[in-house]
Amino acid sequence: MKVKWKGAPELSSADGKFSFKVRGRLQTDYNAIDQDFDITGRPDVNAAELRRARLGVEGVLFYNVAYKFEVDFANDVTAIKDAYVEYDGLADGLSLRAGNFKTPNSLDEMTSSRFLTFLERAAFVEAWGLDRQIGAGVIYAQDHFTLSAGIFGPEPFDDEIWLKDVKTGAARATFAPINREVNGVHQVIHLGASWRGREGAEDRRSPPSGTSISNPFNDELFRYRARGADLHLADRFVSTPQVFNEDQFWGVEGAVIWGPVHVVGEYTQLEGDIARARFPGTPPLLCCNGKDPTYDGWYVEAGWFLTGETRSYKEGEFGRIKVKNPVLGGGKGGGWGAWQIAGRYDVIDLTDQATTIQGNPTSGTFPSSLSANCTQCGEQKPGRLSSIGG
Amino acid sequence: MRRAETWEVVLNWWLNDYTGLQFQYSQSDISGGPQLFTNAAGVVASANVNNNAKIEGFGTRLRFDW
Numbered sequence: 001m002k003v004k005w006k007g008a009p010e011l012s013s014a015d016g017k018f019s020f021k022v023r024g025r026l027q028t029d030y031n032a033i034d035q036d037f038d039i040t041g042r043p044d045v046n047a048a049e050l051r052r053a054r055l056g057v058e059g060v061l062f063y064n065v066a067y068k069f070e071v072d073f074a075n076d077v078t079a080i081k082d083a084y085v086e087y088d089g090l091a092d093g094l095s096l097r098a099g100n101f102k103t104p105n106s107l108d109e110m111t112s113s114r115f116l117t118f119l120e121r122a123a124f125v126e127a128w129g130l131d132r133q134i135g136a137g138v139i140y141a142q143d144h145f146t147l148s149a150g151i152f153g154p155e156p157f158d159d160e161i162w163l164k165d166v167k168t169g170a171a172r173a174t175f176a177p178i179n180r181e182v183n184g185v186h187q188v189i190h191l192g193a194s195w196r197g198r199e200g201a202e203d204r205r206s207p208p209s210g211t212s213i214s215n216p217f218n219d220e221l222f223r224y225r226a227r228g229a230d231l232h233l234a235d236r237f238v239s240t241p242q243v244f245n246e247d248q249f250w251g252v253e254g255a256v257i258w259g260p261v262h263v264v265g266e267y268t269q270l271e272g273d274i275a276r277a278r279f280p281g282t283p284p285l286l287c288c289n290g291k292d293p294t295y296d297g298w299y300v301e302a303g304w305f306l307t308g309e310t311r312s313y314k315e316g317e318f319g320r321i322k323v324k325n326p327v328l329g330g331g332k333g334g335g336w337g338a339w340q341i342a343g344r345y346d347v348i349d350l351t352d353q354a355t356t357i358q359g360n361p362t363s364g365t366f367p368s369s370l371s372a373n374c375t376q377c378g379e380q381k382p383g384r385l386s387s388i389g390g
Numbered sequence: 391m392r393r394a395e396t397w398e399v400v401l402n403w404w405l406n407d408y409t410g411l412q413f414q415y416s417q418s419d420i421s422g423g424p425q426l427f428t429n430a431a432g433v434v435a436s437a438n439v440n441n442n443a444k445i446e447g448f449g450t451r452l453r454f455d456w
Binding site for chain 1: 392393394395396397398399400401402403404405406407408409412414416417418420422440441442443444445446447448449450451452453454455456
């Protein structure tokens, strides 16, 4: 039996056929946000939260079969995160994975929340719904390129309700023509692209008995929205109505790491298809003049480690920072730690096809065909006209 | 149906490989949105909700993983 320290003890058999490690993360946030009450009507935010509180296990089950299972207990909600079994005995770098895991899309989404430069990912990641889903996939990873693809069903919370409805395909390819260390300087050039296609429910159904879902649209249809200031406790100030039953996402990504400096950028587009069959005669009122819109989101970021560290990179993802002079760390403690400054410019644009909608702005009322479904209308603002439609 | 442009700066301090503090300032400028509404009487009016709103925030995080 061998014991290795990886933030927590990892136990493994001497021949490496078995291993076991408890894993987890705790992220405690405080947000102070001015939400421009005079215009938005939303009060300021001064609040703390447990952003993530996860506990799980990972290891090697037997020879080439690995596993990972992690649950998030933050904010009184129990959410299954990574929960999968993986077989990597077919060929070097080739893995087959089944369970609940991230669809292979976007460098920002694929990077663990433990290693993010900013508090939250770029706005498009949440807006497009890039997340874990139940499915199966194949991953081929080498030092200079990766290929991954999978087919997925719903997110775990939906599995007892809409098990057969959401169908997703996703794929990602990355290429790192430079991934090396020269005279102690870590150098990486990363390029990548990814795609995801989702198809929602095909028929409208009543919520199953015993559930608290009051509106089946809430689970069946897609909408796209993002929070202000890229902070988790801010309200969502950009949003579409919840009227889409299919969408197509694609994105391109690039990154450079050169010693302590890194630059990253991604551009993404998403085309949403309106569920016209659900709203006979009303799509022009609901959204986008009845046309399928194409939205986009992108960001550029740059960062610099003042203390000389570098972002780690492996198999198309950013990884853990190795601190040169840790403040805490047993016999190695007493240093300054690692200091990094970074900036990001992040844009999400949901204005495509947003020109004219019908309604009555002076009274804040809508046509009766809309009012009946107004829980789908994006964010609401008491006493004011919502941003329904496009 | 709007557009948000957000710029943000962050200062990250890792105490060791597994423990860190983050301090972030960010600001979103909201623009766009429905420009025109046509009511039942055919009157066109502007209703550009939240246009020009500026959302500013400071966030900090203590993070630890194992």
